[in-house]
Amino acid sequence: NAGVTQTPKFRILKIGQSMTLQCAQDMNHNYMYWYRQDPGMGLKLIYYSVGAGITDKGEVPNGYNVSRSTTEDFPLRLELAAPSQTSVYFCASSYSFGGIQETQYFGPGTRLLVL
């Protein structure tokens, strides 16, 4: 049981390049989230998904896109990378049923540097 996995662990991008951050979970969680953590700060929600085919924006969605074609995978796409997107990106998942919302479990993070 791997929990939440993220790839890559670290990436350097040039301004204007694009990339996809991968996230997968094997806990059969229906909810998945993407957060970013800027230096010295807490995490902020970028996008989330309540199930396959359903996604919605969080606090800071600009410059990102997501898709959720399967329960297990929730990739985050960066188009036209900008220095302001330099951050650590965390994927999380949780299980929710009948109004009961369980704890969010986080992946190890992807450190992104945009130069």
Added chain:
Amino acid sequence: AQKITQTQPGMFVQEKEAVTLDCTYDTSDQSYGLFWYKQPSSGEMIFLIYQGSYDEQNATEGRYSLNFQKARKSANLVISASQLGDSAMYFCAMREVLMDSSYKLIFGSGTRLLVRP
């Protein structure tokens, strides 16, 4: 809007002693949940403990306990018998329910704890 405040940017504690990390919150919701996460230098976010607003007992998980004072809107984390491996960043977070009944976490700015041998 919901808000989490952690007023201690950094703290020291002697190994084997107890330490309290402060967290205050602001919400108008009657039902809410509070979490503590640990972030070691390796960067991952590790769930430690959860307290629901209607829970009558303070949450405990091993050496971690949550001192929940609802009237004061505080949810302090107490770590007993500190170990060197407890050195990390600690984040307090609150669950904010989204329109479709999912939820996001609102994080505080964190407290860096250093355990001295």
